[in-house]
Amino acid sequence: MATVDLKDVRKVYPGGVEAVKGVSIAIPDKALCVLVGPSGCGKSTLLRMIAGLETISAGTCSIDGKVVNTIGPTERDIAMVFQNYALYPHMKVYDNMAYGLRNRGMPKDEVDKRVRGTAKTLELEHLLERRPRELSGGQRQRVAMGRAIVRNPKVFLFDEPLSNLDAKLRGQMRVEIKNLQRKLGVTSVYVTHDQLEAMTLADVLVVMNAGLIEQQGAPLDIYEKPSSTFVASFIGAPPMNLLPLRSGQLEGAVTLPAVADNAATLGFRPEDCEVGADDAALDGGLRLMANVAGVEPVGAESFLYCDAAGGRIVVRVPGRTEVRIGDQLPIFARREKLHFFGSDGKRV
């Protein structure tokens, strides 16, 4: 139904804080774009600029090919789900959902049809007569979703909509949001600082840092080819192991493949390395000895926290493990699973 295009968008708050320093994103029709990044990196600011709740200091934001910089939130035809839901406390669920429609002058029976239809999709029918304070957190979240969906807008905007839910519910809602978004085919922008949410939801993933885009693309591409140490340590849990290289050498490494001269950091993911020295599989990969400093069994897998090569690394092993703290283990990672980053943190 709509594309969203950001061209070199900037935001300088009155008072001089530059929260967004030139961001360009092209979100295709029906895609779900996730903005992810650490706290304070400007995700909400960017989202609010798309919503029209914050003025755009420079650059352009277009929805459906039309520049909307000077248009108010109402006319942009967007709907937003807020972190704290922002339901109208004095209105029943029904009226919360109907309010935006009524303000647009929709006839009464049409409003009723839409609200009841949306309530059915979200299984909210039995809650329509309640006030927000009579709902659980999860139910409020659904009502907030309903209020956005019922309007049938061009773009959905989500600002950390799941951060107030417990882990289990968050998992459920994540799946549900994804399914709904697919089904309705509404272009969406979703802000989160949870990398798991980001990976599972995104069609287009945008990793932000300090007001700039570090990397954007398909989630798995970013996972497999992080463009910088920042992205490498932000995407993936536990984060990628990063070890410092000294003039192409890794302190304490048994074998190390040939390294480009300008590489300053070597990285490999916890799930990409194995315990044991299977020389046949080595084919010029990394091999080093590690001292186990901690063991974390999670059930289906275990994490070994080890000291090696002048740094701390995490190794993921499937299932249970017999490894104990203080053990010395040989670790290896295949050549193609290694990442190298320059002294500026960029991938080489």
Added chain:
Amino acid sequence: MAEPKALPPASGHDKLMIGQSKAGIYMAHAILILGILIVAFPIYYTFVASTHSLQTILRPPLPLLPGDRFLENYSEALFGGVGRIGGVSVATLLINTTIVAFGIAIGKIIISILSAYAIVFFRFPGRMFFFWLIFITLMLPVEVRILPTYKVMVDLGLIDTYTGLIVPLIASATATLLFRQFFLTIPGELVEAARVDGAGPWRFFWDILLPLSRTNIAALFVILFIYGWTQYLWPLLVTNRNDMNTIVIALRKMISFADADTEWHLVMVTSMLAIVPPILVVVLMQRWFVRGLVDTEK
């Protein structure tokens, strides 16, 4: 890790008193009853006096039980007219005072809620200047600016009018600040949700801000109504005609320095009648703001 122990949720049924001995309870009640008697007795005595004839009142001691002239005294005062204030009936006074008290209470609420709305939700040049201007007027009560205000009212020909009685008292820095404080607690997300939902400034005010302020308005109304009802200095200055007096002023005029000139039974009736409307307002409105205090809708 020593986590701070969570307090049990407070409920209305919690016993808050520590010493729960029988004697303690009797003591507490005795003190409360004594307190009520001390406060209520003068009012009761006024009521008793309002049901006796002037002769009985002037010949001490005044009986402790109500007399038989309830209907006569009250109808004389309400509909007949009181001699010392030029034969104006207390009904007229009640109407005057009601108009003034309502005018002041409602006017103050409308003006202060609108100014607070402007100051909190709009960015305009001089916003802080206006805020401080309002704030500073807190330090200028009616009494301080009474002479210039009086002059203005005279020049505008507003002596002996309801407008003259109401308008100078209608701006309220206190109420503005109270509303401002309340508006500041309204989450920004709610305002933004309304904007996304297509509510302009006026709609936001009407559909969201006003319903959320209900309990604040109710509480303020009670306070301001009583404030308006008991105004003394300004009505005294700005009214000359007896039939424009408020009840408090008239009450004062009814009392002469020579005891014999004063129709004490009517004074007592008027006093009783002067108390009734504020009590009614408190009783009728209390449901509203007590509920508001219990369940904050935010």
